[in-house]
Amino acid sequence: MTHRIAILGASGYTGAELVRLIATHPEMRIVALSADRKAGLAMSEVFPFLRHLDLPPLxxxxxxxxSNVDLCFCALPHATTQEVVARLPRDLKIVDLSADFRLRDPAAYEKWYGQPHAAQDLQAEAVYGLTEFYRDEIRSARLVAGTGCNAATGQFALRPLIAAGVIDLDDILIDLKAGVSGAGRSLKENLLHAELSGGTHAYSAGGKHRHLGEFDQEFSKVAGRPVLVQFTPHLLPMNRGILATVYVKGDAKTVHQTLENAYENEPFLRVLPFGALPSTRDIAGSNFCHLGVVGDRIAGRAVVVAVLDNLTKGSSGQAIQNANLMLGIEETAGLMLAPIFP
Known part of the structure; x- marks a missing residue:
């Protein structure tokens, strides 16, 4: 069976990544693509790398x-999706890639995104889209809220450790490096080549980054009590990829074994042998997440390193993984492509 797919916001990076992945999906066919400023253009004009595909116009x-769509991906900017989704048919399956439905508490959304939530009835319906931990809910969901790419990376490193009680919940530090595509495709002065190339910088430091809302929500839910982590992201002059270095108090070998046990049957999560650390070059363009664990020279401390592609496993690949479940398709369909190297 072929499922008919619409992509809203197809002229952005995550929209283009959805098209790239769905192009070889065995059970999905794109029937509609939307854009705002670029409406009326062919997708090949906006993204020449897709010119070999026969796609509908924007x-x-x-x-x-x-009425001709089975599932809709919303790859729209934050704070715009609420209004759009509220106007869509109530029987349409939707995977949202924005932040608009990630936080269950409307007050938390207003705190982190600076405005009241405009579709609280839909907020209550949405299922959090971290696939490996919400499979059953996602299968029966109509609306799935994709995670933040940074939030996904940190959670893959920490959720099993928090659940198993093998680390100190009051001493967790996430130091994260992200590629520039995570900032979106809109023109921004600080993302110009001359401003970004040849250097790196921290941003949203001191507990200001919006993905902390997801960490607070999910880690506290897993632990059954409030968990607050330190989190500092850094922008690197690379196109794709996230590398999170997570510092925890706990026995390193136990930390490694806990992650191995948690992910041994997960098709997209790979835990490296103890002492080996992953690189963003090993997952580029793929739906895989690699994790490594080392001990520290200070006894009783461990370092977990997690890497994924922010556009694939952190966003569009995760969205398709969720859509596969929602449509009754094999979860890995269209997503087992090997990483790009070099």
Whole structure:
């Protein structure tokens, strides 16, 4: 069976990544693509790397006939998706890639995103889209909220450790490096080549990054009590990838074994042998996440390093993984492509 797919916001990086992945998906066919400023253009004009594909033209959202769509991906900017999703048919399956439905508490959304949530009834319906930990809920969901790419990386490193009680919950530090595509495709002065190339910098330090809302929500839920982590992201002059170095108090061998046990049957999560550390070059363009654990010279401390591609496993690949479950398709369909190297 072929499922008919619409992508809203197809002119952005995550929209293009969805098209790239769905192009070889055995059971999905793109029937509609939307854009705002680029409506009326062919996808090949916006993204020449996709010119070999026979794709529908980019149109405005209100020009799409959703009665001809089985599932819709929303790759729209934050704070715009609520209004758009509220206007879509209530029987349409939706995977949202924005932040608009990630936080269950409307007050938390207002705290981290600076405005009241405009679709609280839909917020209550949404299922958090970290696939490996919410499979059953995602299978039966109509609306799935994709995670933040940074939030996914940190959770893959920490959720099993928090659940197993093998680390000190009051002493967790996440030092994260991210590629520039995570900032989106819109023009920004600090992302110009001359401003970014040849250097790196921390941003949203001191507990200001919005993905902390997801860490607070999910880690506290797993632990059954409040868990607050230190988190500092850094912007690197590379196109794709996230590397999170996570510092915890706990026995390093136990930490490694806990992650191995948690992920031994997960198709996209790979735990390296103890002492080996992953690189972003090993997962580029793929839906894989690699994790490594080493001990520290200070007894009773461990370092966990997690890497994934922010556009694939951190966003569009995760979205397709969730859509596969929602449509009754094999979870790995269209996603087992090997990473790009070099």
């Amino acid at each position: 149109v405005k959202i209100d020009e799409i006939d959703f």
